[in-house]
Amino acid sequence: xxxxxWLSAEILGLGFLLTFALLFYIFYYWKHRASYQKELEELxxxxxxxxxxxxxxxxxxxGRGLQISIGSGGLNGIRGAAGxxxxxxxxxxxxxxxxxxxxxxxxxxxxALASLAQDTLHKAYRLAAVESNSKASQNQVTxxxxxxxxxxxxxxILDQPLQANLLAGNFGSEAGLLAEAGERSSQLVIAGSxxxxxQSVMLATADDALIGEELFAGGAYLSAEPSHEAxxxxxxxxxxxxxxxxxxxxxxxxxxxx
Amino acid sequence: xxxxxxSVFLLVIAIASGLVVLLGYWINLPALATLRDLFVRWAxxxxxxxxLVGILNLLYVHWLKVSQPKPGGAYSLALLIAFVLTxxxxxxxxxxxxxSLWIFRYVQLPVEASLLALLAITLLVAVFRMLHxxxxxxxxxxxxxxxxxxxxxxxxxxxxxxxxQSLRTWLLQVPTVAGARGILLGIGIGVVxxxxxxxxxxxxxxEG
Numbered sequence: 350x351x352x353x354x355w356l357s358a359e360i361l362g363l364g365f366l367l368t369f370a371l372l373f374y375i376f377y378y379w380k381h382r383a384s385y386q387k388e389l390e391e392l393x394x395x396x397x398x399x400x401x402x403x404x405x406x407x408x409x410x411x412g413r414g415l416q417i418s419i420g421s422g423g424l425n426g427i428r429g430a431a432g433x434x435x436x437x438x439x440x441x442x443x444x445x446x447x448x449x450x451x452x453x454x455x456x457x458x459x460x461a462l463a464s465l466a467q468d469t470l471h472k473a474y475r476l477a478a479v480e481s482n483s484k485a486s487q488n489q490v491t492x493x494x495x496x497x498x499x500x501x502x503x504x505x506i507l508d509q510p511l512q513a514n515l516l517a518g519n520f521g522s523e524a525g526l527l528a529e530a531g532e533r534s535s536q537l538v539i540a541g542s543x544x545x546x547x548q549s550v551m552l553a554t555a556d557d558a559l560i561g562e563e564l565f566a567g568g569a570y571l572s573a574e575p576s577h578e579a580x581x582x583x584x585x586x587x588x589x590x591x592x593x594x595x596x597x598x599x600x601x602x603x604x605x606x607x
Numbered sequence: 608x609x610x611x612x613x614s615v616f617l618l619v620i621a622i623a624s625g626l627v628v629l630l631g632y633w634i635n636l637p638a639l640a641t642l643r644d645l646f647v648r649w650a651x652x653x654x655x656x657x658x659l660v661g662i663l664n665l666l667y668v669h670w671l672k673v674s675q676p677k678p679g680g681a682y683s684l685a686l687l688i689a690f691v692l693t694x695x696x697x698x699x700x701x702x703x704x705x706x707s708l709w710i711f712r713y714v715q716l717p718v719e720a721s722l723l724a725l726l727a728i729t730l731l732v733a734v735f736r737m738l739h740x741x742x743x744x745x746x747x748x749x750x751x752x753x754x755x756x757x758x759x760x761x762x763x764x765x766x767x768x769x770x771x772q773s774l775r776t777w778l779l780q781v782p783t784v785a786g787a788r789g790i791l792l793g794i795g796i797g798v799v800x801x802x803x804x805x806x807x808x809x810x811x812x813x814e815g
Contacts, residue, residue, distance in 0.1 A: 359632070359633060363633055365799065366799060366802075366803070369796075369799050369800065369803055370803050370807075373800075373803055373804075373807075377809075423654065424654070425650070425651075425654055427798055430797065430798040430801040430802065433801050433805060433810065433812060434797070434801055436810075436812040437810050437812070440812075457661075459657070459658075459661060460654075460656075460657030460658045460659065460660045460661025460662070460664070461653070461654055461657035461661075463657075463660070463661050463664055464657055464660055465812045465813060468812060468813060468814070469812050472814060485667070486667075486668055486671055488664070489664065489665070489668045490661035490662070490664045490665045490668075491665065492665070493658060493661060493662070493665075494715075494719065496718075496719040496722045496723070497715075497719070499722065500722060501665075504679060504682060508677075508678070508679055522723075522726060523722070523726065525726050525729050525730055525733065526722065526725065526726055526729060528733075529729045529732075529733065532733075532736070543794050543797070543798075545787055545790060545791070548790070550730065552737075552749065553730060553733045553734050553737050553749070554729070554730070554733040554737075556740070560790070561789070561790045561793040561794065562790075562793030562794055562796060562797040564797065565794070565796075565797025565798075565800055565801060566797075568810075574809065576804055576807075576809030576810070577804075577809075580800045580803070580804055580809075581800075583800065584796050584797065584800050587796050587799075588792070588793065588796055591792060591796075
């Protein structure tokens, strides 16, 4: 039987998904025995998250707020994953910073994402037992096209004394304008996206850029939940499996077997 | 922490809907495919409604800025007036009418194009700032490659630069494609990870 005909995209996709789910559960239950947060930091340190954690503390000490831009990618399709990751980061950051004088400000460029951000903010305030600190105006849709979103979010960034500006989600090249606005206000700018153009723009404009899949490790590095850490470990193993498959493919091709 | 009963209900709905849509792509059952299509249609309708919610949120925030005078309130007032005018034109003239298209063509498009032009200048300044902030090999390679691509793409009369153009083509076709594929594979794994966390209920952005 022809191997490439049998290995259709659907079969490969299913195998990929099941392998990930299996690894995820193995690490999830293994996590209950011992935390490897420290191990994760030692193994692969991501400076952006280390600085972000410090900045959250500094923001509370200085009485300044944080601005979190979660992008305009929406929730439909593959771009939705970056939005969902930004929401899990939003939950952790808000929980840690909501007892300060200034509430974190959230901007998005999509109604569905904004609705979930509102829910996430409520959850964070409820978990931190400071529901009364929550304000309706701290979650804003600033525009519904990428550039109108950026133009609106720039005003929010320049409007108030902020400690840091976090861009996490689906962005295009308009991320450069947001990062530049943060830079002009002397804020620390940390940026990550799932889009390639945005990543190259962020590398040039942000103080710390999250490259590749680093954005998707956000939950684990900000100490969200055991599931995030299990997910990062499973992602690492899956990456090695893919590398081995690619190398095997190259060798088979060179040997004329494919 | 004890989970609220309503949260459990939302969790069950979310996981069940996600599994039905996912399995609908692999299991060839007409009933499952019908249910999957129905759920996807509902999602599209809800996404449409979410745009309206987003617009209402935008208006509410700017109304707050206008009603409590703050610096930058004039911009909010301009936004509210522009919204009302555009909304009235779209209602009277229909969204594809000539007046609506005039607003799109002569107001929105030029404004967004000028933001794109501003981005080019912003990036140029950012590149020099990056050298000041982070002077290392990665920054030098990044800037060097950007300059090579730009010069290789530029047409200069009376100047023939076949070596530079070949170098540009090689850069775009070999290291750029290899790097981009590597990053995209990583992002793909990240997307799968996020999907599994949502499907298993580990991440619940909907429980409020």
